[in-house]
Amino acid sequence: MRDFLIAGNWKMNGSSAANEALLAGIVAGVPGGSGFSLLVCPPYPYIASVAARVAGSAVKVGAQNVSEHESGAYTGEVAPSMLADLGCEYVIVGHSERRAMYGESSFQVAAKFQAAQAAGIVPILCVGETLEEREAGTTESVVDYQLGAVLDAAGIAAFAKAVVAYEPVWAIGTGMTATPEQAQDVHRHIRAQLSKKDADIAAQVRILYGGSMKGENAAGLLAMPDIDGGLIGGASLKAKDFLAIAEAAARS
């Protein structure tokens, strides 16, 4: 049985004061029950203070990006071992904003995925199509390519300790959520692709949905058989909004 993972990607938002207010609200309001976990992914400079703030609570800490290198002359980069040292259990790799704005290739994303795992961190591999690609009918081939690069590099066994996030680019920050059926179609496809390599691993890997997920649409998305949680941007920045999604996971 797959537990839900409700993950907040804070992107480049926050301050010491804002983070404290947000985390105080989240920690105080974690819904009862089981079957889900909560994760926050703050910007690098706040990881240590956020990890200290949530210690002992049900909230875990992750990062939004990581270097594919272990150490050395890579100015401005952050190594996987450093994230592990600070208490990160997860790291987002291949977010569409990094692919589009920072030119990350699927091969680089695969290297980040492997480097994270080598440091004991669970990668959250983001895949998803643009609006043009969806309209051209190429959603599945885009996702296959992004997933395939990681499968080729890391192998299916690596997915036993990984999370996949389907984030249609057209749904990110636009308010245009994929319908539960649209999302489920792609999630089912991703699981089927993994299942061709190993049915047991495919059955247990969590596949999150991301793209304008909020309290009002979370229950419908999470009710789908292949949707195992959310990767949430905007709605992760207010405790009330993030907790509304957590509550949908606790109920679903």
Ligand code: 13P
């Ligand atoms: P929004 O929830 O703001 O659409 O962002 C989704 C996302 O990109 C999470 O990684």
